Amino acid sequence: MAVRKPPITTREYWAPGHAACAGCGCAAALRLATKAFSEAMEEKYGDPNAFAIAQATGCMEVVSAVFPYTAWKAPWVHVAFENAAAVASGVEAAWKKVGRKGKILAIGGDGGTADIGMQALSGMLERWHNVVYLMYDNEAYMNTGIQRSSSTPYGAWTTTSPPGKLSIGEDKPKKWVALIAAAHQIPYVATASVANPYDYIRKMKKAAKIDGPAFVQVQCTCVPGWRAPPEKSIEITRLAIETGVWPLFEIENGDFHNIKIQAPGGGAKVKREGGRVVAIEFKKPIEEYLKLQGRFKHLFKQPEAIDQLREQIKAMWKVLGVEVTLPKPEE
Amino acid sequence: MPIRKVMKANEAAAWAAKLAKPKVIAAFPITPSTLVPEKISEFVADGELDAEFIKVESEHSAISACVGASAAGVRTFTATASQGLALMHEILFIAAGMRLPIVIAVGNRALSAPINIWNDWQDTISERDTGWLQFYAENNQEALDLILIAFKVAEDERVLLPAMVGFDAFILTHTVEPVEIPDQELVDEFLGEYVPKHAYLDPSKPITQGTLAFPAHYMEARYTVWEANEAAKKVIDEAFAEFEKRFGRRYQKIEEYKTDDAEIIFVTMGSLAGTVKEYVDMLREKGVKVGVAKLTVYRPFPTEEVRELAKKAKVLALLEKNVTFSVGGALFQDFSRALINEKEKPVIVDFILGLGGRDVTFKDLDEALGIAQKALAGEEFDEVNWIGLRKEIL
Ligand SMILES: Cc1ncc(C[n+]2csc(CCOP(=O)(O)OP(=O)(O)O)c2C)c(N)n1
Numbered sequence: 001m002a003v004r005k006p007p008i009t010t011r012e013y014w015a016p017g018h019a020a021c022a023g024c025g026c027a028a029a030l031r032l033a034t035k036a037f038s039e040a041m042e043e044k045y046g047d048p049n050a051f052a053i054a055q056a057t058g059c060m061e062v063v064s065a066v067f068p069y070t071a072w073k074a075p076w077v078h079v080a081f082e083n084a085a086a087v088a089s090g091v092e093a094a095w096k097k098v099g100r101k102g103k104i105l106a107i108g109g110d111g112g113t114a115d116i117g118m119q120a121l122s123g124m125l126e127r128w129h130n131v132v133y134l135m136y137d138n139e140a141y142m143n144t145g146i147q148r149s150s151s152t153p154y155g156a157w158t159t160t161s162p163p164g165k166l167s168i169g170e171d172k173p174k175k176w177v178a179l180i181a182a183a184h185q186i187p188y189v190a191t192a193s194v195a196n197p198y199d200y201i202r203k204m205k206k207a208a209k210i211d212g213p214a215f216v217q218v219q220c221t222c223v224p225g226w227r228a229p230p231e232k233s234i235e236i237t238r239l240a241i242e243t244g245v246w247p248l249f250e251i252e253n254g255d256f257h258n259i260k261i262q263a264p265g266g267g268a269k270v271k272r273e274g275g276r277v278v279a280i281e282f283k284k285p286i287e288e289y290l291k292l293q294g295r296f297k298h299l300f301k302q303p304e305a306i307d308q309l310r311e312q313i314k315a316m317w318k319v320l321g322v323e324v325t326l327p328k329p330e331e
Numbered sequence: 332m333p334i335r336k337v338m339k340a341n342e343a344a345a346w347a348a349k350l351a352k353p354k355v356i357a358a359f360p361i362t363p364s365t366l367v368p369e370k371i372s373e374f375v376a377d378g379e380l381d382a383e384f385i386k387v388e389s390e391h392s393a394i395s396a397c398v399g400a401s402a403a404g405v406r407t408f409t410a411t412a413s414q415g416l417a418l419m420h421e422i423l424f425i426a427a428g429m430r431l432p433i434v435i436a437v438g439n440r441a442l443s444a445p446i447n448i449w450n451d452w453q454d455t456i457s458e459r460d461t462g463w464l465q466f467y468a469e470n471n472q473e474a475l476d477l478i479l480i481a482f483k484v485a486e487d488e489r490v491l492l493p494a495m496v497g498f499d500a501f502i503l504t505h506t507v508e509p510v511e512i513p514d515q516e517l518v519d520e521f522l523g524e525y526v527p528k529h530a531y532l533d534p535s536k537p538i539t540q541g542t543l544a545f546p547a548h549y550m551e552a553r554y555t556v557w558e559a560n561e562a563a564k565k566v567i568d569e570a571f572a573e574f575e576k577r578f579g580r581r582y583q584k585i586e587e588y589k590t591d592d593a594e595i596i597f598v599t600m601g602s603l604a605g606t607v608k609e610y611v612d613m614l615r616e617k618g619v620k621v622g623v624a625k626l627t628v629y630r631p632f633p634t635e636e637v638r639e640l641a642k643k644a645k646v647l648a649l650l651e652k653n654v655t656f657s658v659g660g661a662l663f664q665d666f667s668r669a670l671i672n673e674k675e676k677p678v679i680v681d682f683i684l685g686l687g688g689r690d691v692t693f694k695d696l697d698e699a700l701g702i703a704q705k706a707l708a709g710e711e712f713d714e715v716n717w718i719g720l721r722k723e724i725l
């Protein structure tokens with residue numbers, strides 16, 4: 001009888017027994033990332049274990065490494081909140097010096113990457129360390145109890161961007177760290193989603209095999225942070241792609257003129273010119289994404305705020321070189 | 332044969348790093364220690380030091396990269412001062428808590444504000460509770476030697492703590508003196524190769540480093556840092572003895588000068604010890620019974636040696652280039668603690684002087700001596716005294 005090869009290795013590096021919430025999209029993102037890494041290391045060096053992880057303080061750190069337990073089956077080090085990239089630089093330098101083959105994976109949340117860790121990240125990328133930096137983007141500081149980060153989307157409720165008489169919630173557009181990373185002209189930058197695991201795995205493998213720095217930003221849900229039911233985690237992130245909220249793209253060597261856009265699905269019509277995506281007509285309104293999450297609930301009383309968000313999303317796509325149509329829900 | 336070269340303490344520190352053969356160095360420039368990474372990068376560029384030199388974007392990343400490299404199991408080194416060390420502060424605790432034997436050379440410099448690039452000890456003194464070992468050099472030779480000794484002690488399995496070696500801004504960092512550079516083979520024998528058993532990032536035997544600890548474990552982890560500091564006391568003595576045997580230069584946690592029959596003993600650190608020794612020579616000629624004690628090791632605090640020292644004098648006059656506001660200097664607290672339960676103890680008078688590079692002159696020392704003599708005579712005196720203040724500009 002023919003046995004089908006599993007789509008990804010059955011080896012586990014992020015082991016069961018970690019303390020993440022049921023339905024945590026970030027836990028899934030880390031598990032897949034390490035599996036993809038392992039496959040890449042096997043293909044590149046013949047050793048599936050040829051990697052080490054340097055991780056920032058944050059939810060994924062505290063749920064995985066509570067002394068005397070660990071969820072990690074790979075060499076793993078945590079130092080502080082803002083310095084995963086710098087720590088990874090040191091690990092990589094040490095490996096280079098002792099002649100150890102392999103790659104370093106640095107992991108940080110949006111806070112540890114977009115805010116406090118931005119300087120260390122920029123330094124690490126600019127110095128061209130052989131490191132893949134994975135930013136798991138749950139769009140707020142979850143470990144300290146859901147405070148806004150610069151990666152929190154416009155309009156979202158967090159404990160430091162509460163909606164109120166004078167506030168619609170978070171009042172600044174999302175900061176796109178992947179674009180900042182790409183401006184360093186590093187070999188590879190990508191965005192990904194746990195709702196599109198094949199695309200995500202492909203990108204992580206590609207990043208892991210590159211010689212030099214790479215940056216991957218993966219959107220993943222946080223159940224309490226997004227005020228969303230745990231069983232809807234994947235559905236929500238899929239809707240983020242299908243409504244245009246979360247673009248999936250790759251930028252190689254900082255070439256902003258040749259950004260590769262992955263198809264969003266959800267019935268969206270993609271227009272290409274010379275193989276390049278130039279326009280996308282989304283079919284599903286962003287409201288479909290927003291309405292499943294308590295963090296956006298208040299926006300439905302202020303439709304102008306949702307329109308504002310739509311404009312910001314269009315502007316972001318424009319940076320990617322794509323004209324998008326974002327429909328409004330039918331009345 | 333060892334060679335003698337005329338050099339600044341910064342160069343001596345770079346030479347020490349070269350001799351210690353760290354595999355990873357990560358550093359960021361700051362006055363007055365900028366020359367240390369510059370000189371090291373020359374060594375690396377010329378192939379004289381086979382190391383990865385990470386040109387980080389800040390001191391925070393310098394120490395973070397050192398932690399990463401040390402966690403990956405290799406010998407690491409960095410250099411900084413003042414605001415740079417302050418920027419490392421957060422990670423200094425982590426390096427000690429993770430028991431990583433990193434060595435930092437510090438050109439001791441004042442902290443802002445006002446911004447000031449000159450010498451005092453506030454930078455390293457402010458890091459005294461991080462768990463790091465602290466050595467202070469009196470001259471450029473000591474800067475070199477103490478860095479080698481710091482590696483030896485830090486990497487000892489009974490210790491496994493990071494160490495900082497301070498040498499005074501400009502007074503040493505930028506002043507040339509003859510320095511003996513020991514033979515590489517002897518240094519190799521003295522230090523050996525660093526082979527960590529507790530910190531490595533090896534895929535064939537994965538370990539998790541830098542975990543979260545709940546209240547059930549945190550205190551015990553911190554206690555091991557305490558224990559390691561205690562253990563370091565003996566290890567430092569052993570390292571000093573071995574160093575003397577191999578290189579002929581003698582170090583002690585507290586070096587005494589003319590203390591045997593002294594009534595007043597000045598206690599100090601770093602290059603100031605040299606000045607005070609001269610001053611004591613001068614006073615001795617006049618028949619004044621004074622001596623000097625120099626702390627070469629400040630952390631772990633040499634409590635036993637301080638108690639022995641205290642038996643010799645009626646007054647301990649502490650000369651400190653640092654302030655702990657509303658208390659005095661840091662040494663004042665340390666000495667008070669060491670002596671509080673002793674049956675017989677000398678009077679302690681604290682002097683804060685030389686902050687931000689203010690010269691410490693014999694006139695200043697006269698002022699301090701006057702107050703110490705009052706204390707000796709049983710007259711009233713102030714416990715904490717700022718020496719050399721320009722009252723007219725206050
Ligand atoms: C210097 C410093 N400031 C603040 C904190 C507190 N802190 C720890 S994790 C965290 C937020 C982490 O957010 P993010 O990086 O988005 O990861 P998440 O928790 O969402 O997984 C904060 C503010 C810290 N550990 N260190």
Ligand code: SF4
Binds near residue numbers: 020059060063143221
């Ligand atoms: S709080 Fe959020 S990020 Fe943290 S484990 Fe739970 S779902 Fe995941």
